[in-house]
Amino acid sequence: MTALMIDNVYKHYGTLKTVCGVNLKVQAGERVALLGHNGAGKTTLIRMILGLTPISSGSIKVLGTVPGSRLARQSIGFLPESVAFHGALSGREQLRHFARLKSITPRMADDLLDRVGLSDAADRKIRTYSKGMRQRIGLAQAVLGKPKLALLDEPTSGLDPISRHEFYDIVRDLANAGTAVLLSSHALTELETRTDRIAIMSKGKLVADANLEQLRQNARLPIHVKVTTTPDHADRVAHELGGTRVNGQSISLTCLQNEKVAVLGQITAFGEVIKDVDVTPSSLEQLYRHYSVDNQEGM
Amino acid sequence: MSVFTISALELIIARRNMWVATSVILMGLFTAVLTLAGGAPTGTLSVDPLTIATTSITTLSVYLIPLIGLLLSFDAIAGEAERGTLALNLTYPVSRIEILIGKFLAHLAVLAFAIGVGLGLAALLTIWQYGPADLSFTPLVKLFFTSLALGAAFLGIGYLVSCLVRQTGAASGIVIIIWLVCVVLYDLGLLGALVADDGGSFTKTIFPWLLVANPADAFRLINTPVASVSVLASGIGAAGGASGLAGQLTSLLIWPVITLFLAWLAIRRIEL
Numbered sequence: 001m002t003a004l005m006i007d008n009v010y011k012h013y014g015t016l017k018t019v020c021g022v023n024l025k026v027q028a029g030e031r032v033a034l035l036g037h038n039g040a041g042k043t044t045l046i047r048m049i050l051g052l053t054p055i056s057s058g059s060i061k062v063l064g065t066v067p068g069s070r071l072a073r074q075s076i077g078f079l080p081e082s083v084a085f086h087g088a089l090s091g092r093e094q095l096r097h098f099a100r101l102k103s104i105t106p107r108m109a110d111d112l113l114d115r116v117g118l119s120d121a122a123d124r125k126i127r128t129y130s131k132g133m134r135q136r137i138g139l140a141q142a143v144l145g146k147p148k149l150a151l152l153d154e155p156t157s158g159l160d161p162i163s164r165h166e167f168y169d170i171v172r173d174l175a176n177a178g179t180a181v182l183l184s185s186h187a188l189t190e191l192e193t194r195t196d197r198i199a200i201m202s203k204g205k206l207v208a209d210a211n212l213e214q215l216r217q218n219a220r221l222p223i224h225v226k227v228t229t230t231p232d233h234a235d236r237v238a239h240e241l242g243g244t245r246v247n248g249q250s251i252s253l254t255c256l257q258n259e260k261v262a263v264l265g266q267i268t269a270f271g272e273v274i275k276d277v278d279v280t281p282s283s284l285e286q287l288y289r290h291y292s293v294d295n296q297e298g299m
Numbered sequence: 300m301s302v303f304t305i306s307a308l309e310l311i312i313a314r315r316n317m318w319v320a321t322s323v324i325l326m327g328l329f330t331a332v333l334t335l336a337g338g339a340p341t342g343t344l345s346v347d348p349l350t351i352a353t354t355s356i357t358t359l360s361v362y363l364i365p366l367i368g369l370l371l372s373f374d375a376i377a378g379e380a381e382r383g384t385l386a387l388n389l390t391y392p393v394s395r396i397e398i399l400i401g402k403f404l405a406h407l408a409v410l411a412f413a414i415g416v417g418l419g420l421a422a423l424l425t426i427w428q429y430g431p432a433d434l435s436f437t438p439l440v441k442l443f444f445t446s447l448a449l450g451a452a453f454l455g456i457g458y459l460v461s462c463l464v465r466q467t468g469a470a471s472g473i474v475i476i477i478w479l480v481c482v483v484l485y486d487l488g489l490l491g492a493l494v495a496d497d498g499g500s501f502t503k504t505i506f507p508w509l510l511v512a513n514p515a516d517a518f519r520l521i522n523t524p525v526a527s528v529s530v531l532a533s534g535i536g537a538a539g540g541a542s543g544l545a546g547q548l549t550s551l552l553i554w555p556v557i558t559l560f561l562a563w564l565a566i567r568r569i570e571l
Binding site: 050054070073080082083088089093098101102103125 | 301304307308311312315316382383384386387388389390391392393570571
């Protein structure tokens with residue numbers, strides 16, 4: 001089932017176009033990362049999905065209904081970019097309030113406080129919370145009542161590495177239970193293994209929308225191969241492979257995806273001389289730069 | 300019901316922010332002082348001591364209740380818009396009018412509690428001083444409900460400003476100016492116009508309506524026995540007669556409705 005369908009959506013403020021003709025679908029149980037520079041239009045897109053900002057043209061369907069409708073809001077969980085709460089309330093009061101707004105029993109709010117690791121601080125005022133703890137409350141309210149669609153804007157900012165790990169565990173469980181997840185982030189390395197699909201926005205346009213493998217193939221970015229040899233043979237190997245000597249016994253070379261197997265065969269043919277081989281495919285960071293920067297130059 | 304969920308949360312916040320305590324202490328302190336001090340000059344006159352107390356309290360309430368109303372409400376929408384909690388709340392299945400009404404009910408409850416404590420204290424002190432016999436509590440009940448209506452009108456004005464400005468700092472400045480205009484400058488202006496007109500057509504036709512159009516003045520007229528009005532002498536007395544109780548009540552009741560309606564229009568226009 002298509003949880004979110006974005007069809008040729010535009011948003012302009014006067015002559016300023018912030019979102020230009022975006023098409024994107026997110027299926028139930030799918031995790032999609034939305035990447036882009038600051039000001040690429042990610043947050044505007046999310047606000048339109050939420051029904052907070054009117055769409056200039058095109059259409060968005062949340063579970064088949066209009067953004068901002070009661071059904072849509074009942075089924076959406078949202079974690080804003082810099083989440084804030086009233087400091088005079090305790091975490092438990094705030095979360096129970098949100099549970100009541102969604103017609104969910106307050107007990108589920110208490111369970112979630114345990115899940116995000118806030119059971120000890122639940123009855124303290126939110127103004128005494130650290131940024132990470134506030135972010136956890138934010139996450140807890142976003143996954144309250146198992147939403148059909150979760151929109152997470154910069155969800156891991158302010159979280160330490162262990163908390164990030166726990167966060168992605170929660171997101172994985174959500175997706176496994178059938179929630180469609182759209183999350184935007186700048187922390188590219190952590191998204192690589194934790195999302196099913198990557199959408200890249202640049203200057204209001206969607207410049208890429210595919211899984212990591214397809215992005216790599218389309219980008220045709222070079223693969224880095226690092227070969228370690230015995231010291232005596234480094235020069236000969238470097239010469240025959242066409243790579244460059246890095247230090248006494250390492251050689252660095254690059255090749256394209258379709259040449260990879262051939263190059264590896266060439267290397268193993270050297271036999272005993274080769275001590276180690278490292279193959280690094282293009283990282284999401286390089287891919288991201290490739291897609292977003294190339295698009296900007298083309299404009 | 301989302302409205303009551305929002306009210307419940309708003310009441311917790313009002314309690315934590317000391318708004319409840321501040322309002323109650325202000326009202327309680329001033330009414331107690333006025334009740335105790337108000338009785339002194341009358342001595343053994345045959346005027347109902349509670350009437351004297353309510354007259355003094357009315358004069359005070361005209362200043363105090365609009366102020367409390369505006370202080371409770373100026374941050375209601377602007378503060379949430381600034382923090383970003385308004386946007387988050389609106390992603391839940393709750394409408395903007397429900398948020399507005401929810402907050403209004405909570406703030407009205409705070410006002411009712413503060414006014415109730417103040418007037419209750421006035422009644423108790425009067426009974427303690429003069430005994431329960433021969434006291435008429437009708438003016439006190441009238442004062443309670445009209446105070447609430449006056450407070451509601453200024454709550455509405457506060458929400459309207461809060462929606463339009465969307466910045467807490469600016470909103471607080473603007474409501475103080477509004478307060479000053481409504482309870483002080485408006486009357487001074489009318490007084491000046493009266494003096495300049497010197498009993499002409501303005502005094503007889505337009506002035507009474509201008510006076511009652513201000514909810515603070517309508518409140519003052521309702522709760523002040525005509526005989527005891529001596530400050531503005533014939534002017535206010537004539538005005539009270541011209542607009543009548545119906546006019547005054549209409550003014551007091553229509554202001555909360557109009558300002559809340561305008562605040563609703565304003566909150567609908569906020570693009571997040």
